[in-house]
Amino acid sequence: MLLRVIKSNQPYNLILFPLIGAALWASGWMEPEIYAFYPGEDQMILFKPVSLFLGDWPKVQLGIAFVLFLFSGFYIGKLNRKFTLHRVRTLLPTGLFILLAGSIKELHSLHPVYFAIPFLLFAFNRMFDAYGKKTLHSNAFDTGFLLSVGSLFYFNLIFLFPALLISLILINREFSWRDLVLITLGLVLPWTFAFFYYLGFDKIPEFVEVIGQNILTDNNHIKENIAVLSYLGLIALLLIIGTIRIIRQFDEKKISTRNYYTTFFFVFLFASLTLVLVPAVSYETTVILAVPLSFLLSNFFVSLRRSFWGELLFLALAGSIIYLQLA
Secondary structure, X not given: OHHHHHOOOOOOHHHHHHHHHHHHOHHHHHOOOOOOOOOOOOOOOOOHHHHHHOOOOHHHHHHHXXXXXXXXXXXXXXXXXXXXXXXXXXXXHHHHHHHHHOOXXXXXXXXXXXXXXXXXXXXXXXXXXXXOOOOOHHHHHHHHHHHHHHHOOOHHHHHHHHHHHHHHHHHOOOOOHHHHHHHHHHHHHHHHHHHHHHHHOOXXXXXXXXXXXXXXXXXXXXXXXXXXXXXXXXXXXXXXXXXXXXXXXXXXXXXXXHHHHHHHXXXXXXXHHHHHHOOOOOOOHHHHHHHHHHHHHHHHHHHOOOHHHHHHHHHHHHXXXXXXXXX
Protein backbone atom coordinates (compact mmCIF):
# COMPACT_ATOMS: atom_id res chain seq x y z
CA MET A 1 0.00 0.00 0.00
CA LEU A 2 2.73 2.49 0.99
CA LEU A 3 4.86 1.77 -2.08
CA ARG A 4 1.84 1.98 -4.35
CA VAL A 5 1.06 5.45 -3.01
CA ILE A 6 4.66 6.71 -3.20
CA LYS A 7 5.31 5.47 -6.74
CA SER A 8 2.02 6.73 -8.19
CA ASN A 9 1.97 9.69 -10.54
CA GLN A 10 -0.88 11.42 -8.70
CA PRO A 11 -0.82 15.17 -7.94
CA TYR A 12 -1.29 14.53 -4.21
CA ASN A 13 2.35 13.37 -4.05
CA LEU A 14 3.40 16.95 -4.78
CA ILE A 15 2.04 17.73 -1.31
CA LEU A 16 2.77 14.39 0.32
CA PHE A 17 6.51 14.41 -0.41
CA PRO A 18 7.21 17.79 1.26
CA LEU A 19 5.15 16.62 4.25
CA ILE A 20 7.23 13.43 4.48
CA GLY A 21 10.39 15.51 4.26
CA ALA A 22 9.14 17.88 6.95
CA ALA A 23 8.29 14.94 9.20
CA LEU A 24 11.77 13.47 8.78
CA TRP A 25 13.27 16.84 9.69
CA ALA A 26 11.05 17.09 12.80
CA SER A 27 13.98 17.16 15.24
CA GLY A 28 15.47 20.08 13.31
CA TRP A 29 12.21 22.05 13.40
CA MET A 30 11.83 21.52 17.17
CA GLU A 31 15.42 22.41 18.05
CA PRO A 32 17.16 24.20 15.14
CA GLU A 33 20.91 23.95 15.47
CA ILE A 34 23.89 25.21 13.51
CA TYR A 35 25.82 22.31 12.00
CA ALA A 36 28.98 21.37 13.93
CA PHE A 37 31.54 21.96 11.18
CA TYR A 38 35.09 20.73 11.43
CA PRO A 39 37.71 23.45 10.78
CA GLY A 40 37.59 24.47 7.13
CA GLU A 41 34.34 22.69 6.22
CA ASP A 42 32.35 25.92 6.22
CA GLN A 43 35.18 27.97 4.69
CA MET A 44 34.85 27.02 1.03
CA ILE A 45 34.78 30.16 -1.09
CA LEU A 46 31.09 30.03 -2.07
CA PHE A 47 29.74 28.68 1.21
CA LYS A 48 31.72 30.96 3.55
CA PRO A 49 29.64 34.10 2.79
CA VAL A 50 26.44 32.12 3.41
CA SER A 51 27.81 30.80 6.69
CA LEU A 52 28.90 34.25 7.84
CA PHE A 53 25.66 35.98 6.85
CA LEU A 54 23.36 33.37 8.42
CA GLY A 55 25.62 32.45 11.31
CA ASP A 56 23.28 33.56 14.08
CA TRP A 57 20.01 32.42 12.48
CA PRO A 58 19.66 28.66 12.82
CA LYS A 59 15.96 28.72 11.86
CA VAL A 60 16.70 30.55 8.62
CA GLN A 61 19.57 28.15 7.93
CA LEU A 62 17.23 25.21 8.46
CA GLY A 63 14.62 26.71 6.14
CA ILE A 64 17.13 27.29 3.34
CA ALA A 65 18.54 23.77 3.71
CA PHE A 66 15.05 22.28 3.54
CA VAL A 67 14.13 24.28 0.42
CA LEU A 68 17.32 23.13 -1.33
CA PHE A 69 16.59 19.57 -0.19
CA LEU A 70 13.08 19.67 -1.68
CA PHE A 71 14.27 21.39 -4.86
CA SER A 72 16.80 18.61 -5.45
CA GLY A 73 14.13 15.96 -4.94
CA PHE A 74 11.71 17.51 -7.43
CA TYR A 75 14.50 18.21 -9.94
CA ILE A 76 15.27 14.49 -9.83
CA GLY A 77 11.65 13.94 -10.82
CA LYS A 78 12.13 16.35 -13.72
CA LEU A 79 15.19 14.41 -14.93
CA ASN A 80 13.22 11.18 -14.66
CA ARG A 81 10.45 12.56 -16.87
CA LYS A 82 12.71 14.33 -19.36
CA PHE A 83 14.93 11.34 -20.09
CA THR A 84 12.21 8.67 -19.66
CA LEU A 85 14.20 6.57 -17.20
CA HIS A 86 11.17 4.40 -16.45
CA ARG A 87 8.63 2.94 -18.83
CA VAL A 88 5.80 3.94 -16.53
CA ARG A 89 5.08 7.44 -15.28
CA THR A 90 6.07 7.57 -11.63
CA LEU A 91 7.16 10.05 -8.98
CA LEU A 92 9.05 7.37 -7.09
CA PRO A 93 12.57 8.80 -7.73
CA THR A 94 11.51 12.03 -6.00
CA GLY A 95 9.94 10.12 -3.11
CA LEU A 96 13.00 7.94 -2.67
CA PHE A 97 15.35 10.92 -2.69
CA ILE A 98 13.26 12.62 0.01
CA LEU A 99 13.48 9.48 2.15
CA LEU A 100 17.13 8.64 1.51
CA ALA A 101 18.56 12.16 1.65
CA GLY A 102 16.49 12.95 4.74
CA SER A 103 17.45 9.78 6.59
CA ILE A 104 20.38 11.13 8.65
CA LYS A 105 19.09 13.47 11.35
CA GLU A 106 22.57 14.93 11.92
CA LEU A 107 22.19 16.59 8.50
CA HIS A 108 18.92 18.35 9.29
CA SER A 109 20.64 21.73 9.27
CA LEU A 110 22.45 23.86 6.72
CA HIS A 111 25.40 21.99 5.20
CA PRO A 112 27.37 22.85 2.02
CA VAL A 113 26.26 19.59 0.41
CA TYR A 114 22.71 20.97 -0.02
CA PHE A 115 24.09 23.73 -2.26
CA ALA A 116 26.29 21.26 -4.15
CA ILE A 117 23.59 18.69 -5.02
CA PRO A 118 21.62 20.98 -7.41
CA PHE A 119 24.80 21.64 -9.39
CA LEU A 120 25.44 17.90 -9.63
CA LEU A 121 21.90 17.46 -10.96
CA PHE A 122 22.36 20.31 -13.45
CA ALA A 123 25.54 18.55 -14.61
CA PHE A 124 23.53 15.34 -15.11
CA ASN A 125 21.04 17.29 -17.21
CA ARG A 126 23.73 18.70 -19.52
CA MET A 127 25.52 15.36 -19.71
CA PHE A 128 22.38 13.39 -20.59
CA ASP A 129 21.46 16.03 -23.17
CA ALA A 130 24.64 15.10 -25.04
CA TYR A 131 23.16 11.77 -26.14
CA GLY A 132 22.79 11.56 -29.91
CA LYS A 133 24.47 14.90 -30.64
CA LYS A 134 27.14 15.15 -33.33
CA THR A 135 29.03 17.73 -31.32
CA LEU A 136 28.92 17.88 -27.54
CA HIS A 137 31.42 20.65 -26.87
CA SER A 138 29.03 22.84 -24.87
CA ASN A 139 27.69 19.83 -22.95
CA ALA A 140 31.21 18.75 -22.02
CA PHE A 141 32.22 22.22 -20.82
CA ASP A 142 28.98 22.75 -18.89
CA THR A 143 29.28 19.36 -17.16
CA GLY A 144 32.76 20.15 -15.83
CA PHE A 145 31.83 23.75 -14.98
CA LEU A 146 28.68 22.87 -13.02
CA LEU A 147 30.45 20.15 -11.03
CA SER A 148 33.26 22.59 -10.26
CA VAL A 149 30.89 25.31 -9.02
CA GLY A 150 29.25 22.74 -6.75
CA SER A 151 32.67 21.79 -5.36
CA LEU A 152 33.27 25.43 -4.38
CA PHE A 153 30.44 24.91 -1.89
CA TYR A 154 31.30 21.32 -0.91
CA PHE A 155 34.86 20.46 -1.88
CA ASN A 156 34.63 16.67 -2.03
CA LEU A 157 32.06 16.82 -4.85
CA ILE A 158 35.08 17.26 -7.12
CA PHE A 159 36.00 13.59 -6.67
CA LEU A 160 32.99 12.67 -8.83
CA PHE A 161 34.71 14.17 -11.88
CA PRO A 162 36.11 10.80 -13.13
CA ALA A 163 32.59 9.31 -12.91
CA LEU A 164 31.13 12.11 -15.04
CA LEU A 165 33.99 11.96 -17.53
CA ILE A 166 33.64 8.20 -18.05
CA SER A 167 29.87 8.56 -18.29
CA LEU A 168 30.03 11.31 -20.90
CA ILE A 169 32.32 9.15 -23.04
CA LEU A 170 29.77 6.31 -22.83
CA ILE A 171 26.76 8.56 -23.46
CA ASN A 172 28.14 9.96 -26.71
CA ARG A 173 30.63 7.99 -28.77
CA GLU A 174 31.51 11.19 -30.67
CA PHE A 175 33.47 12.24 -27.59
CA SER A 176 36.87 13.52 -28.76
CA TRP A 177 40.04 15.02 -27.36
CA ARG A 178 38.43 18.47 -27.75
CA ASP A 179 35.65 17.43 -25.41
CA LEU A 180 38.23 16.13 -22.94
CA VAL A 181 39.91 19.53 -23.02
CA LEU A 182 36.56 21.34 -22.63
CA ILE A 183 35.23 19.28 -19.71
CA THR A 184 38.60 19.71 -17.97
CA LEU A 185 38.59 23.44 -18.73
CA GLY A 186 35.08 23.68 -17.30
CA LEU A 187 36.31 21.99 -14.14
CA VAL A 188 39.41 24.16 -13.82
CA LEU A 189 37.93 27.57 -14.65
CA PRO A 190 35.91 28.23 -11.42
CA TRP A 191 38.86 27.04 -9.34
CA THR A 192 41.14 29.37 -11.28
CA PHE A 193 38.90 32.30 -10.36
CA ALA A 194 38.96 31.10 -6.74
CA PHE A 195 42.76 30.92 -6.80
CA PHE A 196 43.14 34.45 -8.13
CA TYR A 197 40.61 35.72 -5.59
CA TYR A 198 42.74 34.38 -2.75
CA LEU A 199 45.90 35.58 -4.51
CA GLY A 200 44.47 39.10 -4.81
CA PHE A 201 43.91 39.22 -1.04
CA ASP A 202 47.25 37.53 -0.33
CA LYS A 203 45.51 34.49 1.21
CA ILE A 204 47.01 31.61 -0.74
CA PRO A 205 48.16 29.85 2.48
CA GLU A 206 44.55 30.00 3.72
CA PHE A 207 43.35 28.63 0.36
CA VAL A 208 45.71 25.66 0.61
CA GLU A 209 44.89 25.08 4.28
CA VAL A 210 41.12 24.99 3.67
CA ILE A 211 41.53 22.44 0.87
CA GLY A 212 43.78 20.32 3.07
CA GLN A 213 41.28 20.43 5.94
CA ASN A 214 38.47 19.33 3.62
CA ILE A 215 40.47 16.26 2.64
CA LEU A 216 42.57 15.24 5.63
CA THR A 217 40.46 16.05 8.71
CA ASP A 218 39.47 12.83 10.46
CA ASN A 219 35.70 13.25 10.45
CA ASN A 220 34.15 9.91 9.49
CA HIS A 221 31.49 9.32 12.15
CA ILE A 222 29.63 6.65 10.19
CA LYS A 223 31.94 3.86 11.31
CA GLU A 224 31.03 4.68 14.93
CA ASN A 225 27.26 4.58 14.38
CA ILE A 226 25.85 1.03 14.40
CA ALA A 227 22.35 2.20 13.46
CA VAL A 228 23.62 4.03 10.37
CA LEU A 229 25.85 1.11 9.40
CA SER A 230 22.86 -1.25 9.62
CA TYR A 231 20.80 1.13 7.50
CA LEU A 232 23.56 1.33 4.89
CA GLY A 233 23.73 -2.47 4.93
CA LEU A 234 20.04 -2.64 4.01
CA ILE A 235 20.62 -0.08 1.24
CA ALA A 236 23.52 -2.19 -0.06
CA LEU A 237 21.33 -5.31 -0.08
CA LEU A 238 18.57 -3.53 -2.01
CA LEU A 239 21.14 -2.11 -4.42
CA ILE A 240 22.64 -5.54 -5.11
CA ILE A 241 19.20 -7.01 -5.80
CA GLY A 242 18.29 -4.00 -7.92
CA THR A 243 21.54 -4.19 -9.86
CA ILE A 244 20.93 -7.83 -10.72
CA ARG A 245 17.47 -6.86 -12.00
CA ILE A 246 18.84 -4.00 -14.11
CA ILE A 247 21.47 -6.30 -15.64
CA ARG A 248 18.72 -8.76 -16.58
CA GLN A 249 16.73 -5.91 -18.14
CA PHE A 250 19.64 -4.35 -20.00
CA ASP A 251 18.77 -5.78 -23.40
CA GLU A 252 15.19 -4.51 -23.02
CA LYS A 253 16.20 -0.91 -22.32
CA LYS A 254 17.00 1.77 -24.87
CA ILE A 255 20.71 2.45 -25.41
CA SER A 256 20.35 5.93 -23.94
CA THR A 257 18.67 4.56 -20.79
CA ARG A 258 21.43 1.97 -20.36
CA ASN A 259 24.01 4.74 -20.48
CA TYR A 260 22.11 6.86 -17.98
CA TYR A 261 21.91 3.97 -15.51
CA THR A 262 25.61 3.28 -16.04
CA THR A 263 26.22 6.91 -15.06
CA PHE A 264 24.35 6.35 -11.81
CA PHE A 265 26.47 3.28 -11.08
CA PHE A 266 29.70 5.22 -11.60
CA VAL A 267 28.53 8.14 -9.46
CA PHE A 268 27.52 5.74 -6.71
CA LEU A 269 30.88 3.96 -6.97
CA PHE A 270 33.02 7.10 -6.81
CA ALA A 271 30.92 8.64 -4.02
CA SER A 272 31.33 5.41 -2.03
CA LEU A 273 35.08 5.40 -2.66
CA THR A 274 35.24 8.99 -1.46
CA LEU A 275 33.50 7.98 1.76
CA VAL A 276 35.99 5.16 2.29
CA LEU A 277 39.21 6.90 1.19
CA VAL A 278 38.81 10.57 2.18
CA PRO A 279 39.04 11.07 5.97
CA ALA A 280 37.00 14.29 6.00
CA VAL A 281 33.97 12.74 4.30
CA SER A 282 31.17 11.60 6.59
CA TYR A 283 27.35 11.67 6.87
CA GLU A 284 26.92 14.24 4.08
CA THR A 285 27.88 11.64 1.48
CA THR A 286 24.54 9.92 2.12
CA VAL A 287 22.88 12.93 0.47
CA ILE A 288 25.09 12.53 -2.61
CA LEU A 289 24.52 8.76 -2.66
CA ALA A 290 20.76 9.41 -2.51
CA VAL A 291 20.92 10.86 -6.04
CA PRO A 292 22.00 7.70 -7.95
CA LEU A 293 20.18 5.46 -5.46
CA SER A 294 16.87 7.23 -6.06
CA PHE A 295 17.05 6.17 -9.72
CA LEU A 296 18.58 2.73 -9.25
CA LEU A 297 16.17 1.67 -6.49
CA SER A 298 13.20 3.19 -8.33
CA ASN A 299 13.87 0.88 -11.25
CA PHE A 300 13.93 -2.05 -8.84
CA PHE A 301 10.66 -1.19 -7.09
CA VAL A 302 8.82 -0.24 -10.29
CA SER A 303 9.83 -3.43 -12.10
CA LEU A 304 8.84 -5.85 -9.32
CA ARG A 305 5.99 -8.01 -10.58
CA ARG A 306 4.86 -9.18 -7.14
CA SER A 307 3.60 -6.22 -5.17
CA PHE A 308 3.91 -8.12 -1.86
CA TRP A 309 7.72 -8.22 -1.99
CA GLY A 310 7.93 -4.64 -3.15
CA GLU A 311 5.73 -3.44 -0.31
CA LEU A 312 7.64 -5.53 2.23
CA LEU A 313 11.08 -4.29 1.14
CA PHE A 314 9.89 -0.70 0.91
CA LEU A 315 8.39 -0.94 4.40
CA ALA A 316 11.73 -2.28 5.66
CA LEU A 317 13.50 0.70 4.08
CA ALA A 318 10.99 3.21 5.45
CA GLY A 319 11.07 1.54 8.87
CA SER A 320 14.87 1.73 9.06
CA ILE A 321 14.75 5.44 8.18
CA ILE A 322 12.14 6.10 10.87
CA TYR A 323 14.29 4.18 13.36
CA LEU A 324 17.26 6.45 12.56
CA GLN A 325 15.16 9.47 13.52
CA LEU A 326 14.39 7.92 16.91
CA ALA A 327 17.80 6.39 17.66
